[in-house]
Amino acid sequence: MQPTSARFHDNVDKALRDSDLQTALHRVDKNFTSRRTAAVTAMPEFEALRDEAVQIKNHTLDHLDLYLEKFEENVTAAGGQVHWAATPEDARQIILDLCQAAGTRTVTKGKSMIAEEVALNPFLEEHGITPVETDLGEYIIQLADEPPSHIIGPAIHKTKEQVSDLFVTHHAKLGKTERLTEGEDLVAEARDVLRPRYLEADVGITGANFLIAETGTSVIVTNEGNGDLTQQLPRTHIVIASLEKVVPTLEDASTILRVLARSATGQQMSVYTTFSTGPRRANDPDGPDAFHVVLLDNGRSKLLGSEFQDILRCIRCGACFNHCPVYASIGGHAYGWVYSGPMGAVLTPTMIGIDQAHHLPNATPFCGRCEAVCPMRIPLPKMMRHWRAQAFDKKLDAVRQRLALRAWVWLARRPALYRRLSGLAVRYLAWRGRPLGRLRDLPFAEGWTASRDLPAPQGRTFSAQWAQRRRGNT
Amino acid sequence: MNAGPRVGLFVTCLVDLFRPSVGFAAVKLLEDAGCSVEVPTAQTCCGQPAYNAGDRRDARAIAENVLRAFEGFEYVVAPSGSCAGMIKQHYPQLFADDPVLGPAAQALAARTWELTGFLVDVLKVSGLTARYDGTVAYHDSCSSLREMNVRDQPRALLAQFEGVELADISDGEACCGFGGTFAVKYGDISAQIVGKKAANVVRTGADTLVAGDLGCLFNIAGKLKRDGATMKVRHAAEILAGMTDDPPIGEA
Amino acid sequence: MGAAAAGEHVSGREAILGAIRTSLGARDDDAARTAVEVRLKAHPRNLVPDRAAVSDTAREAMFVSQIEATHASVARVAGEGDIPAAVAAYLAHHNLPAAATLAPDVAALNWASQPLLETRVGVPVESDQVGVTAAFAAIAETGTLMLTSGAGSPMTLNLLPDNHVVVLRRSQITGSLEDAWDRLRDHQGDAGMPRTAMFVSGPSSTADIELTLYLGAHGPRRLHIILVED
Numbered sequence: 001m002q003p004t005s006a007r008f009h010d011n012v013d014k015a016l017r018d019s020d021l022q023t024a025l026h027r028v029d030k031n032f033t034s035r036r037t038a039a040v041t042a043m044p045e046f047e048a049l050r051d052e053a054v055q056i057k058n059h060t061l062d063h064l065d066l067y068l069e070k071f072e073e074n075v076t077a078a079g080g081q082v083h084w085a086a087t088p089e090d091a092r093q094i095i096l097d098l099c100q101a102a103g104t105r106t107v108t109k110g111k112s113m114i115a116e117e118v119a120l121n122p123f124l125e126e127h128g129i130t131p132v133e134t135d136l137g138e139y140i141i142q143l144a145d146e147p148p149s150h151i152i153g154p155a156i157h158k159t160k161e162q163v164s165d166l167f168v169t170h171h172a173k174l175g176k177t178e179r180l181t182e183g184e185d186l187v188a189e190a191r192d193v194l195r196p197r198y199l200e201a202d203v204g205i206t207g208a209n210f211l212i213a214e215t216g217t218s219v220i221v222t223n224e225g226n227g228d229l230t231q232q233l234p235r236t237h238i239v240i241a242s243l244e245k246v247v248p249t250l251e252d253a254s255t256i257l258r259v260l261a262r263s264a265t266g267q268q269m270s271v272y273t274t275f276s277t278g279p280r281r282a283n284d285p286d287g288p289d290a291f292h293v294v295l296l297d298n299g300r301s302k303l304l305g306s307e308f309q310d311i312l313r314c315i316r317c318g319a320c321f322n323h324c325p326v327y328a329s330i331g332g333h334a335y336g337w338v339y340s341g342p343m344g345a346v347l348t349p350t351m352i353g354i355d356q357a358h359h360l361p362n363a364t365p366f367c368g369r370c371e372a373v374c375p376m377r378i379p380l381p382k383m384m385r386h387w388r389a390q391a392f393d394k395k396l397d398a399v400r401q402r403l404a405l406r407a408w409v410w411l412a413r414r415p416a417l418y419r420r421l422s423g424l425a426v427r428y429l430a431w432r433g434r435p436l437g438r439l440r441d442l443p444f445a446e447g448w449t450a451s452r453d454l455p456a457p458q459g460r461t462f463s464a465q466w467a468q469r470r471r472g473n474t
Numbered sequence: 475m476n477a478g479p480r481v482g483l484f485v486t487c488l489v490d491l492f493r494p495s496v497g498f499a500a501v502k503l504l505e506d507a508g509c510s511v512e513v514p515t516a517q518t519c520c521g522q523p524a525y526n527a528g529d530r531r532d533a534r535a536i537a538e539n540v541l542r543a544f545e546g547f548e549y550v551v552a553p554s555g556s557c558a559g560m561i562k563q564h565y566p567q568l569f570a571d572d573p574v575l576g577p578a579a580q581a582l583a584a585r586t587w588e589l590t591g592f593l594v595d596v597l598k599v600s601g602l603t604a605r606y607d608g609t610v611a612y613h614d615s616c617s618s619l620r621e622m623n624v625r626d627q628p629r630a631l632l633a634q635f636e637g638v639e640l641a642d643i644s645d646g647e648a649c650c651g652f653g654g655t656f657a658v659k660y661g662d663i664s665a666q667i668v669g670k671k672a673a674n675v676v677r678t679g680a681d682t683l684v685a686g687d688l689g690c691l692f693n694i695a696g697k698l699k700r701d702g703a704t705m706k707v708r709h710a711a712e713i714l715a716g717m718t719d720d721p722p723i724g725e726a
Numbered sequence: 727m728g729a730a731a732a733g734e735h736v737s738g739r740e741a742i743l744g745a746i747r748t749s750l751g752a753r754d755d756d757a758a759r760t761a762v763e764v765r766l767k768a769h770p771r772n773l774v775p776d777r778a779a780v781s782d783t784a785r786e787a788m789f790v791s792q793i794e795a796t797h798a799s800v801a802r803v804a805g806e807g808d809i810p811a812a813v814a815a816y817l818a819h820h821n822l823p824a825a826a827t828l829a830p831d832v833a834a835l836n837w838a839s840q841p842l843l844e845t846r847v848g849v850p851v852e853s854d855q856v857g858v859t860a861a862f863a864a865i866a867e868t869g870t871l872m873l874t875s876g877a878g879s880p881m882t883l884n885l886l887p888d889n890h891v892v893v894l895r896r897s898q899i900t901g902s903l904e905d906a907w908d909r910l911r912d913h914q915g916d917a918g919m920p921r922t923a924m925f926v927s928g929p930s931s932t933a934d935i936e937l938t939l940y941l942g943a944h945g946p947r948r949l950h951i952i953l954v955e956d
Binding site for chain 1: 738739741742743745746747748749750751758759761762765766769770771772773775776792796830848849852867868869870875876877880881882884885886903904907918919920921922923924925926927928929930931932933934935936937938940942943944945946
């Protein structure tokens, strides 16, 4: 997907004017936050589990090479094969080669952010293979030709009416010409339409929430069961996952699973949590004949040992999105690339560069809620500040803002001059604020005054009054 | 002069420039509780604008100035969760690699308090004698909540008043959208966020909005006034010190 | 790094592992390898929530109440002999045709006692509406069934038919996810993991349209558990 993060202001403007999007975002805000709170309150050990999850991930990252080697050893022992993709191009080519070897025309897909990251679908299509998204949200945005807007609910920006329109447009050629309006009916139609696609695909591609080194297992977490149909029915099952998904043992995966579903949707466990190890065994009546895991690096090995290492603990729960006031205002597409929300503000610059992505870590008031709800205790604001430091050194900020900051800093280091000039400035602003005690507009501050008044200063600084009081007392 | 703890008041640039009455209210509260209060004149800014802009070098220079100015005080108190948080949480990080200033920053951080947190957790103030008649909606600033562990303390102080009724703001932990320069740089997003906060504040039916941070207060008040709301907006210190003669924020 | 010449896939692996080692920096390699070996071999339990440590009866009640809360249904029967009748009754109750596809694991039950119930054993076909399978275990902590693949348990039978009936013995209900793993390890012995271990906590659902919950997205719309009080 071509990033549009550099056009952030335009994206934001469009998002704020989109009333359907705003309605959808309001729904997300209300729903996910209360569910998470309820789930967390109901589990007394939640904070302790968070701490354990952090320790598990940190330990794994400190030994990442060794755990990946063990993972590969165990996948191979179970009859599967691991492929190592340093770049998105490598990952795409490996998967294409596997699909061509399997002679498949269509590929069913479970939800995978990594597949989005490497832009797998357009590449497969270019080579005559049709990817079929099976997660309902992914299916909807596939029809709409849009990227996902939320890490666990890709189509939450869509209204039911928009889904009805998409279905009647795209399903007509399948003989389904009635425009459905009830949610149940839309879900049923999607199920009907996708069922034959599951059965005809010779390759199924899933992501992985976890890769388990102890057993060579990939784990997926869904509510629909689409990932399960995707990985059970075809002859070849391909898992695409990034390096940092590996955890040591089944017990370690179990611990992190406890904080994952609760943080994401407030569930204790998602409806289907499935552990897949290798292809079918000799006596299994069904299951794939081949099991492949494509491990993607794409810069993650470089994040290790850097000031951004902690983002590698992310388990893609979406809690940070759900509690972010910026995301709640603009939605996922405005961020301009695959990963949005607070984790996207940290991860995206590592992949598309801070030059293009500098608005993302900048467009936040640093309320800190993301870090507060992150099950993996990732210090998201701290890492956004690291990006801001890099952006500052590269002078990526607008000239006007850099000069204003320079002026402020220069004055702040000269207290006597600061007092004199600030005294004058507040006298002026207080005067401008008459008679109401507030200003409706102020040069260089349109960002504020376009929608808010600016309360006027009282007129004399505290420093001046305090100095006078002290002079009066001596 | 009081014989109690020796407190250095960190005025904050917003109080200094925009609303000095908050500073005087803070001094009164501290002196009434037995502290001797001084206001080092070398202070200007806590350095947060530079720090948040990624200008670590200037942030350190300003912070160094603060470290020096506030040497020797038993406590440093600010009528702001944001500035107190900058000193307490971020100064140690700014100087983490400095063998001299690192320990100095840790030491200052350990002595730095937000005003209401200080009054309750350290001075154990009770029996405030001021009176305020009205329903108060209390807004928690993000920095108070998440950097200074302040939430119950201002409510405990207000509860000591006769005549005050406290109202809960729905989705109370949500940000007001100020975020310093964010409010101007990304003003449209900030406006969207403060719009939600203002609507929740108005929905409480309270006649007064109170908070411990002027940034939040100016932001929400600015939105309320633009929308024509009649709610009064004040800093917690003004109410607690019984100093409500000055017009509320954004009024004359 | 471009597409494969014969040697390049190998170098993908070495490139990645090399990059990781460079980033991690100097370390005591032996100590690191030992730490990894030890953790994998011992697979120690981390914190297990208190609620999972309850008595058998309490465990059963916890399992039942939690899975019922997700719109699954539970019917208790006294013994294995009662299962076919319970299946027939369930189908009748939901106005479903009296036909079911059985996993080999449940084929030996006394289906002859239900002559009007048409049964077939094996993998499902698209038109099958009812699948009957046996659970490997269940987890009280979260109200979850554990279904594993094997000669007697085709996994697609848990997914394709719209109605899924699972036979569960009371003795199979464990307290926690960790207990379930221990059970699986004991059962599998040297054979290692099965191809699939699927944990099911309710019927298939989605909230992808306006965050409203709908059942029967792709997996079964109905999940019914026949709990044998053994």
